[in-house]
Amino acid sequence: MTEIAAPTSAGQRLKALRLEHNLSIRELARRSGISHVSISLIERDRHSPSISSLKSVLDALGTTLSAFFSEPLPDEAPVVYRAGELVELADGEALSYRQVGRNLDGSAMMILHERYAPGADTGDSPYHHTGEEGGVVVAGRLELTVDGEARILEKGDAYYFDSRRPHGMRNPFDEVCEVVSVASPPTF
Template sequence: MKIDEDIGKRLQLVRKIYGLTQRELSRRAGVTNGAISLIEQGRVSPSISSLKKILDAIPMSISDFFTIDLVASDSIFFSAQEMPDISLDKKIMMCLLGGSTKGRAIQILHEYYQPGSDTGETMLRHHGEEGGIVIKGSIEITVGDKKKVLNAGDGYYFSSQIPHRFNNIGEEVCEIISANSPPTF
């Protein structure tokens, strides 16, 4: 395959990932629709300045254009059965989304706290940030010297370096979708 074809296929893939038509990209970049079409077909090799002008309309740098991995190498979608339970307690279930994904920068959990369950008397503390939204039930969250009961629809966000604790003081299962970065599991 020729370099022109590689650039053309890459441009077409980038354009589609960003949800742009050839016409919209050409309008944004100030080039003709035909120019975009010819580049994508590998029939014309754009100059660096032309390619930069087109990529600025996306926006994307030339270095990103040539180095970004446009094809997902890991799974993208996960069924409930593909999310392992990483709980350490029988009363708390934590299902990890994308646990097998290499180089994860974020951890997303689907958490279930049985009535009366808590994360322990010792406060949790780790690097990063975390946040979540209560989907069902209620949970008492202690962060440092602050304590609050959150109900369905309420959320939280804090620095994970502050000692914290989760406690289901309600009478039904509490369900939370949470995220923290960097991953701790």
């Protein structure tokens, strides 16, 4: 019997997940609010979506960013994760969300090491989700917008808020910004 290789790119994973749910690209577009052209480009690895766009598509498919990019947990999860073992949830270039742990289904929290290149942001429109999140800026500066109010955080500054409030983050500065954050429950 011939084995079919597991999808390796985000586009291939998305297409496999969509087909697993027996959805056309147009139906997934209708359910997610993301254009069918964008979904087609993502599936062909010709477009790297914003986190908020990918989250909308994955919500329509009943999964999270964490589950989408991770492999299932082994029977006993490790206690220590080396830098190379963190799971990248974003493009890894302009925006990097490196998750501690693998698939977090059933977990109470999510820990991320975030990196925002100069000019990077979390998307054009603010997003919101159930839960709470907090973080500490460990390098550079970050513009955090919650409920339409923008605040500049510098190294050592922290934030904590109810994630149901519309929010977004961006780095309009010339230096890279790094943040260590926690979300509870895991919503990516």
